[in-house]
Amino acid sequence: MSLLRKFIDLLYPPRCLLCRAFIASGSLCDTCFSSFKKLVTPVCPICGGPFLNGIQEDHVCEECLRNRPYFDSAASPYMYDGRIMDAIHLFKYQGKPHIAKALGPLLASFAKERLSGLRGLLIMPVPLHPKRLRQRGYNQSLLLARHVAVGMRASLDFMALRRTKDTKVQTGLRRDERRRNVKSAFEVADRRAVRGKNVLLVDDVATTGSTLNECAKALRKARSGNVHCLVLARAPKEAGSRQ
Numbered sequence: 186m187s188l189l190r191k192f193i194d195l196l197y198p199p200r201c202l203l204c205r206a207f208i209a210s211g212s213l214c215d216t217c218f219s220s221f222k223k224l225v226t227p228v229c230p231i232c233g234g235p236f237l238n239g240i241q242e243d244h245v246c247e248e249c250l251r252n253r254p255y256f257d258s259a260a261s262p263y264m265y266d267g268r269i270m271d272a273i274h275l276f277k278y279q280g281k282p283h284i285a286k287a288l289g290p291l292l293a294s295f296a297k298e299r300l301s302g303l304r305g306l307l308i309m310p311v312p313l314h315p316k317r318l319r320q321r322g323y324n325q326s327l328l329l330a331r332h333v334a335v336g337m338r339a340s341l342d343f344m345a346l347r348r349t350k351d352t353k354v355q356t357g358l359r360r361d362e363r364r365r366n367v368k369s370a371f372e373v374a375d376r377r378a379v380r381g382k383n384v385l386l387v388d389d390v391a392t393t394g395s396t397l398n399e400c401a402k403a404l405r406k407a408r409s410g411n412v413h414c415l416v417l418a419r420a421p422k423e424a425g426s427r428q
């Protein structure tokens with residue numbers, strides 16, 4: 186730590202961005218970290234969606250049985266709820282890209298634990314449309330994906346997959362609206378980069394998985410290998426789509 190940094194910390198001790206508690210370093214405190222709700226079984230082994238009631242073992246959900254996604258699996262360490270929701274909100278919408286230093290390692294260690302059996306993965310973040318990227322100044326999914334790539338010692342590619350449609354924000358849209366909103370929103374600009382590669386798509390939040398599915402569709406069209414998805418936080422499905 187530089188002398189200047191030490192001096193600044195003395196004048197303005199770092200505080201947790203969520204609860205304002207004083208912390209030694211970083212941007213979130215241990216209490217906030219440990220309040221993040223883990224996503225627990227039963228989940229759908231394909232889309233990774235949680236079941237809130239019913240059968241206690243993992244099983245394929247009705248949605249995946251009816252419309253099998255283009256991706257092979259999706260997994261998330263956390264539920265999109267409580268303080269992680271606030272943290273992601275600050276990270277994404279309030280111009281605080283440095284929160285990736287706190288959230289990225291959480292996702293990377295989950296990936297190492299859960300996905301270590303998958304070999305030769307190419308890590309790819311869900312891309313933002315260039316217009317959105319200019320407005321925000323950074324792609325939050327790329328910031329997370331960098332941590333995952335380092336943690337898994339895998340290569341990172343954030344150029345080959347592009348978002349060609351400037352879609353509406355998915356929040357507040359119904360399942361069918363979400364699907365229509367992101368339909369054909371992605372394309373592979375560099376087919377050679379993905380051909381035959383097993384891809385791990387990284388995103389910050391997923392609700393119905395429509396965005397991941399459209400990315401996977403574009404990758405498969407470009408003859409990628411298997412497509413797996415890793416999402417920091419999983420929002421509960423809308424009422425009616427739960428089993």
Ligand SMILES: [Zn+2]
Pocket residue numbers: 201202203204205206213214215216217218
């Ligand atoms: Zn806190």
Ligand SMILES: [Zn+2]
Pocket residue numbers: 229230231232233234245246247248249250
């Ligand atoms: Zn499913």
